[in-house]
Each structure stands twice: as structure tokens, then as C-alpha cells.
Amino acid sequence: MTETFDDLRDLYQEVILDHGRRPRHGRRLETYDATAKGDNPMCGDRVQVWLRYAPDGTIAETGFEARGCAISVASADLMAETVQGRSKSDTAALFATFREMARTGVCPACDPTMERLAPLSGVHEYPSRVKCATLPWHALVAALAGTPGDIKETSSE
Amino acid sequence: MTASFDVARIREDFPILRQTIRGKPLVYLDSGASAQKPRVVIDAMVQCMETQYANIHRGLHWMSERTTDAYEAARDAVATLMNARDRSEIVFTNSVTGALNLVAHSYGRGILKPGQAVVISAMEHHSNIVPWQMLRDSHGIELRVAPIDDAGELDMGAFESLLDDGKVGLVSITHMSNVLGTVTPAERIVKIAHAHGAKVLFDGSQAIVHRRVDVQAIGCDFYAWTGHKLYGPTGIGVLWARREILEAMPPFMGGGDMISSVTYEKSTWAQVPHKFEAGTPAIVEGIGLKAAVDYVQSIGYEAMAAHEATLTDHAIARLSAIEGIKIYGRAQDRGGVISFTLDKAHAHDVATLLDRQGIAVRAGHHCAQPLMQRLGVDSTSRASFGVYTTLEEIDVLADTLTRVREFFTR
Known part of the structure; x- marks a missing residue:
């Protein structure tokens, strides 16, 4: 009976449903170098992101706990996967590109590293849902700017 | 429905109800947030x-x-x-x-x-x-x-x-x-x-x-x-x-x-x-x-209240029958707003899927965060009724919710 929602495949692609249901990185890190919380006051969604850095300063591991919709959980999980091994400045640039893609649905600056995030471009057709996809990124960027014990609150779009 | 209350007649008073949303007739179940306006207004x-x-x-x-x-x-x-x-x-x-x-x-x-x-x-x-x-x-x-x-x-x-x-x-x-x-x-x-x-x-x-x-x-x-x-x-x-x-x-x-x-x-x-x-x-x-x-x-409050009670009873009966649904609030004396969650789908995902079928509900904390905390949830979906709401619209909601849950359960 799910053919009713066939036209929603642009938004709820299989990869989003899968990562929304079974996130691979959805856990608090035992040892971490930075953490930050993000919340969407308008809808009540919340996420906390933990980061562990490698000796060279790149992101070694990302974990998160999210209370939110399938889009925000999947976005957090795909984000955690994508930023692994990246430098802080690379990650910030990636967020800028991702945000643009989420808002417009197109991604002129996209290189193959964006491939995993591309399924989330469907949110651009649902303006009220763009913030669901970008919330975990806001928390990640806040964590990158912080230090252990320094939990930053950040709002989304 | 009582004979004195002709919902089809009432609906003609509201020009917006002739709109289609994404190719589907508008099913407006968000009157608790703001009601639609009759032509006379x-x-x-x-x-x-x-x-x-x-x-x-x-x-x-x-x-x-x-x-x-x-x-x-x-x-x-x-x-x-x-x-x-x-x-x-x-x-x-x-x-x-x-x-x-x-x-x-x-x-x-x-x-x-x-x-x-x-x-x-x-x-x-x-x-x-x-x-x-x-x-x-x-x-x-x-x-x-x-x-x-x-x-x-x-x-x-x-x-x-x-x-x-x-x-x-x-x-x-x-x-x-x-x-x-x-x-x-x-x-x-x-x-x-x-x-x-x-x-x-x-x-x-x-x-x-x-x-x-x-x-x-x-x-x-x-x-x-x-x-x-x-x-x-x-x-x-x-x-x-x-x-x-x-x-x-x-x-x-x-x-x-x-x-x-x-x-x-x-x-x-x-x-x-x-x-x-x-x-x-x-x-x-x-x-x-x-x-x-x-x-x-x-229209008269007596007729409106009777219509609303019929809608609310029908909605609670239909929604309660959906697997994995939880309805919040079982007060003896209640009006036509019904908040609910589905076990397999977040309220915002529910609202987006319903929207795709032309059904407008509210999802979120409803500007009542302390109450949400008391209920132990971050957000709920809410269907709310107006004088123009029909039993058929509630059936559309219930049928669609069943499919929404299937969509997120597969």
C-alpha cells in the first residue's frame, strides 16, 4: 500500500529511511575532544554531537544522539560518516556546500565526496524540513569551535 | 449528523476548501492553529x-x-x-x-x-x-x-x-x-x-x-x-x-x-x-x-458542538484502531483536537507524508513544551476540527496514517 507515497521517494529515499531507522554512529563517544548540542526551538528536535580528533587534528570519529525525525537522524548519521578523516576547515567548507544543496536542491560545487549526502537534497522542496537536515551540522560546527566540557547550544536555520 | 447541520452547505461558505493541494483535495485538519474564513468574513x-x-x-x-x-x-x-x-x-x-x-x-x-x-x-x-x-x-x-x-x-x-x-x-x-x-x-x-x-x-x-x-x-x-x-x-x-x-x-x-x-x-x-x-x-x-x-x-453553538462531538468520537474510534498509535488526553469533557504519535514515525515525518496527500495537521510541541515534558514526548501530531470538517476527512486521515506507519515500518 506504500505506492500512495511514491512521489515522496525524492525526500524519503531508501538510504534516508535506512540511516534514519538504524544509524551507525548514533552513540555517545566514551572519550571525546569536543561536543555540542543543537536544537530547533520551533519543533523541539535536539541533537548532541561528540568528536574525537586524530593526532594530526583531523576528525577521527563522530558520534551523536538525536531526538528528531527520520531526516535529521539520517542527516546526522551520513554527516558522521562523511566527515571522518577530514580537517576542521574541510568540514566547515563541506557544511557550506551541504547547506546550499539542502536549500536549493542543486550542488554546482559538489565533488564525489558529496555523493553520500546527495539523497538529502530532496529537502529543498520542503522549506520547513531544511532545518531538519542542517541541525546536526550546526551542532558539529559548534563542536569544532569548542573544547571538551564546553557545550555550545546552537539553533538551526 | 443532525438534520439541522448540513456540513456540505457549510463548506460552500469557505472558498478555500475548493483548493487542491499537490493535486489532492485539501483536508484541513489544523483549525486549532487557525481556522479558515467564511465568505462573509x-x-x-x-x-x-x-x-x-x-x-x-x-x-x-x-x-x-x-x-x-x-x-x-x-x-x-x-x-x-x-x-x-x-x-x-x-x-x-x-x-x-x-x-x-x-x-x-x-x-x-x-x-x-x-x-x-x-x-x-x-x-x-x-x-x-x-x-x-x-x-x-x-x-x-x-x-x-x-x-x-x-x-x-x-x-x-x-x-x-x-x-x-x-x-x-x-x-x-x-x-x-x-x-x-x-x-x-x-x-x-x-x-x-x-x-x-x-x-x-x-x-x-x-x-x-x-x-x-x-x-x-x-x-x-x-x-x-x-x-x-x-x-x-x-x-x-x-x-x-x-x-x-x-x-x-x-x-x-x-x-x-x-x-x-x-x-x-x-x-x-x-x-x-x-x-x-x-x-x-x-x-x-x-x-x-x-x-x-x-x-x-x-449556525448556533448547539449545532456546532453536536457536529464536533460526532467528529471527535469518530476520530478517536478510527485512530485508536491504528497499530502503534498513541493518543494523548482522555478527558471526559473534551473538544475536537486530538494529539497522537506513531511508534515507527516521528511527528514531522508523519506531517510531511500527510501533507503529500493534501492533509494539513500540526506537528511539533504546540507551544506547550512543559506539557510535552509531562507527557514524555518531544512532539506530537495534532488533528483539529472545525465547523467544516467532515467524517470522510477523518476517514482519509485514518487510512493515510495506516499507510504512513507501513511506509516507516518496512
Whole structure:
């Protein structure tokens, strides 16, 4: 009976449903170098992101706990996967590109590293849902700017 | 459906219901957030602007006099609707939030004394929480919260014990929860509060849409509501209060229209209600509100309430049968708003999938975060009904929700 929602495949692609249901990185890190919380006051969604850095300063591991919709959980999980091994400045640039893609649905600056995030471009057709996809990124960027014990609150779009 | 209530006829009064959304007929189940407008309201506002518009209460010309009459007729219509003793007890504000803030600022700072307390309930909208927190922090007023039970009803024993020490000066409480649909026992609340020397303010934003509100029968001291949920325009709300209370209250906002005389040394205030209506009011909206009140009166609250009870019973029966659904609020006395969650899908995902089928519901915390916390959820979906809602629309909602759950369960 799910053919009713066939036209929603642009938004709820299989990869989003899968990562929304079974996130691979959805856990608090035992040892971490930075953490930050993000919340969407308008809808009540919340996420906390933990980061562990490698000796060279790149992101070694990302974990998160999210209370939110399938889009925000999947976005957090795909984000955690994508930023692994990246430098802080690379990650910030990636967020800028991702945000643009989420808002417009197109991604002129996209290189193959964006491939995993591309399924989330469907949110651009649902303006009220763009913030669901970008919330975990806001928390990640806040964590990158912080230090252990320094939990930053950040709002989304 | 009762013979006297022809929902198909009613629907013809609302032009927007002919719209299609994403190729599907609009199923508007978000009337609790804001109701759609009947043609008579739209026409009254357009006609005002096209034929007899000017500023009011000050002009000596034909246009201003006609517009003043039309605007003041809204005050008469509202006074009759609420069975106010006196038309001067009707204060127009910009919203129910404006009305509640007026009481918090004027009655709160002018009449309540530091050390006194205000009681609210655990199922208030943020608009009936935050103004009292601001009063607490600026004026030394204690804020007390009356709990609800698991059915979503006010715990009357706990409520009464909050008043026992005699410190409570005001009870400010919803007459119908925007999340749970619970209708609070207004007369009993007033009786208990008055016995303890406290005044009572009702937030009637939801209640007045669903049942007749007779402020003299209820016996309360203040009653606030907003036009846009009662099929009227946005930008206009109503505060009713007993005349002697309004007269004792200091003005809230200063400006034109609210004065008797102004010199640099001293100003004196206009009579109530104008003392509380500084500045050019929402003239066109007031005229639209009168048309909305007339419309509601022409249908009649008895017919509307019967229709709504039929809808609510049907919705609870249909929704309860969906696997994995949880409905919040099982009050004996309730109105037509139903909040729910699905076990496999977040409220926002539910709302997006329903939207794709042309069904509009609200999803989120409904501006009632402390209540969400009490219920142990971050957000719910909410279907709310209006005079134009049909049983078939509820069937469409129930059938679609079943498919939504399947979509997220695969």
C-alpha cells in the first residue's frame, strides 16, 4: 500500500529511511575532544554531537544522539560518516556546500565526496524540513569551535 | 449528523476548501492553529476597505463615523456572544497573547502585590506561561503550576491545595487544552478560586470555538480569546473583564485613543475599554470579527458542538484502531483536537507524508513544551476540527496514517 507515497521517494529515499531507522554512529563517544548540542526551538528536535580528533587534528570519529525525525537522524548519521578523516576547515567548507544543496536542491560545487549526502537534497522542496537536515551540522560546527566540557547550544536555520 | 447541520452547505461558505493541494483535495485538519474564513468574513473586510474606510473614534467626517459605527458594532456582537453585562467590558487586543500580557502587566503589576502567587495549569500554551514568568521575575510574584492526571484532566484536589495558603491572587488557566482537547471545569475552578480570594482568568482561545461561553454563568473575572481561531481574521483578540476590575487596573500601553487629556505634566485616561486600546486599532479586522461572530451565531453553538462531538468520537474510534498509535488526553469533557504519535514515525515525518496527500495537521510541541515534558514526548501530531470538517476527512486521515506507519515500518 506504500505506492500512495511514491512521489515522496525524492525526500524519503531508501538510504534516508535506512540511516534514519538504524544509524551507525548514533552513540555517545566514551572519550571525546569536543561536543555540542543543537536544537530547533520551533519543533523541539535536539541533537548532541561528540568528536574525537586524530593526532594530526583531523576528525577521527563522530558520534551523536538525536531526538528528531527520520531526516535529521539520517542527516546526522551520513554527516558522521562523511566527515571522518577530514580537517576542521574541510568540514566547515563541506557544511557550506551541504547547506546550499539542502536549500536549493542543486550542488554546482559538489565533488564525489558529496555523493553520500546527495539523497538529502530532496529537502529543498520542503522549506520547513531544511532545518531538519542542517541541525546536526550546526551542532558539529559548534563542536569544532569548542573544547571538551564546553557545550555550545546552537539553533538551526 | 443532525438534520439541522448540513456540513456540505457549510463548506460552500469557505472558498478555500475548493483548493487542491499537490493535486489532492485539501483536508484541513489544523483549525486549532487557525481556522479558515467564511465568505462573509472576507466580504465584510473587503467591503469595508472598498466602501467605508477611515480611522475611527476621531474623525468628524462621514467615512470616519460609518467606520466607527461598524467597528463598535463588533464590540456589541462580542459582548452578546459572551453574555457580558456591559459592552465596555470588551477590550480589543491584537491577539490572545496580547490579552494575556495586558492582564499580566496591568493587573499583575498594578493590583497584585509582591509575595502573592499566580496559579496556572500543567497544560498551558506558552502564551499563558511566559507572561507570568516575566511578572514573577520583575515583580516578585510566585508562579504555581496545578498538575494534571494521566487522563489529561486537571487534578482538582491538587489545584485546591495550591490555593490553601491564601497567597494566590490570580488563577490563569486554559478553558480547553490546545494539545489534549481537555475542557476544564470552569465553574468549579471559579468557585474554588473565589472561595480562596483569587480572581480567575481563562484562556479561551480553543474553548470559544467549540462551545458557548457565558462569562456571567461561569462567574470568572477575565476571559481571553482570539479572532482567527473563531473563523475571523488574524490581528484581533478579545479580553473580557468585569468592569470594576478594568476600572481599577492601570493602563498597559500609552498613546492615542486611550487618554482623556494630555499635558506635559499629567495625562488622564479615557473610560474603559478605551483606556486599554492605545493607538489605531485593527479596524478592518474588528469588522471582520463581527462578521465571524454573526456567522457562528447563525449556525448556533448547539449545532456546532453536536457536529464536533460526532467528529471527535469518530476520530478517536478510527485512530485508536491504528497499530502503534498513541493518543494523548482522555478527558471526559473534551473538544475536537486530538494529539497522537506513531511508534515507527516521528511527528514531522508523519506531517510531511500527510501533507503529500493534501492533509494539513500540526506537528511539533504546540507551544506547550512543559506539557510535552509531562507527557514524555518531544512532539506530537495534532488533528483539529472545525465547523467544516467532515467524517470522510477523518476517514482519509485514518487510512493515510495506516499507510504512513507501513511506509516507516518496512
